[in-house]
Amino acid sequence: MDTTRTIDLNADLGESFGQWRLGDDAGMLALVTSANVACGFHAGDPRTLLDTCEGAVRHGVSIGAQVGYHDLAGFGRRFIDVAPDDLLADVLYQLAALDGLARTCGGRVSYLKPHGALYNTVVHHEEQADAVVQAVVRYSGDTPLPVLGLPGSVFLARAEEAGLPVVREAFADRAYTPTGTLVSRREPDAVLHDPQQIAARVVRLVTTGELVAVDGSTLAVQADSICLHGDTPGAVEMARQVRAALDDAGVAVRAFTP
Template identity: 70%
Template sequence: MAAAATIDLNSDLGEGFGAWGLGDDEAMLDVVTSANVACGFHAGDPRTLLATCAQAVARGVVIGAQVGYRDLAGFGRRFIDYEPADLVADVLYQIGALDGLARAAGGRVRYVKPHGALYNAIVHHEEQAAAVVEAVHRYDPALPVLGLPGSAFLRRAMAAGLPTRAEAFADRGYTPQGTLVPRGEAGALLHDPAEVAARMVRLVTAGELTAVDGTVLPVRADSLCVHGDSPGAVAMARAVAAALGAAGVRLAPFNPDTVRA
């Protein structure tokens, strides 16, 4: 595979709550091209989210709605067995709330990315995948969605006519099946910025990465994610950006103009 001319770099931001901060959002916004901003269900209070949107707009960083389960205590990392209609309404609520804050800050929500347990569930959970797709489509059928390649979510989104974008994770380990190693298991989290940067250059330029068992996986991605709440996240993002630049890959948002003004 020839080197991609551009790639998006995203991070999960706006995840503090009141007096409790999480990650260095301002420093991360100086590196990434897209910000997955929390919507208040798994993390983030309105003031934090408004400030994050304003900081993103000031830096020209594209804002995405990171929708999740209603699970502040568990940071959205616990599966919830929703009724589909409840999940549709909850996702609609989150997109609308963040879009309102983004517009007040001079921007708008330009894509949707599920968070945590919801993201992982809709890789295979058909009903929940359908519910998230329905919510996005009802809000704006031109709104792109970001998800794991091969997931039920992206398959259903494509069938519904939503623009779909494939994502790869810089700081997470992969199973031989191409899914993320569950948190808490060996190899789930990667911590060495140099190793992570080299993996991402290989992924973007050669279209492959190595799973935890040594299997070489073919991977296509429109966007790379560095988690904003992980230790050393900013240093890792900077290392990835620098390595990609040295390889001739330019960082740029993925199709920001696909969304209607």
């Protein structure tokens, strides 16, 4: 019996648009095990998405659909009070588009993760959480797609009730409130930047199930996957140090999907 402790590392990728370049997708794909690929609504043009899927296939990285609000100007980080039926259709559209591109290069969408404001909204917003879940159920058919989200969220609870595999996520480079939610990006120090600090934080999380919140309190956090934001300055070096620290701690980095 293999008792090796394992963790998945995911990153938000495919977020460039036309001549506007964001992040080093090629560098990140050499280090992570799951790629949350934008689907064109919050970021990503068709060429970028295809290139990202091709890179993921070359590196053996799992492809996830990172669905978001229809908000290119705001990078999907603004709440939109969209009707549930419209949100369901939006998510289906994004899933189908990315999965179609992935299949042309020998891959497929193997899970879904909401992006930005949608991710934070479905932590508590029941109607929008239900809409995203129902879109995944309808698209999945007889083979339920896993969904990636915040532990304790309404989204994961509704997904589990609907028979979808749920994957609990924690963030390497984001600050946490004492209640276990993410500090808003509008607040100072919401994003961490020190690679050594982040690497030590991830090892502590994976090996002890603990994170320190912004007020100094200790949070108990269960995570199956750790997110490293691809658009954070120095993201590749951060990912490199996280992987090295996990290796030193005897933690195997593996995708949560086959």
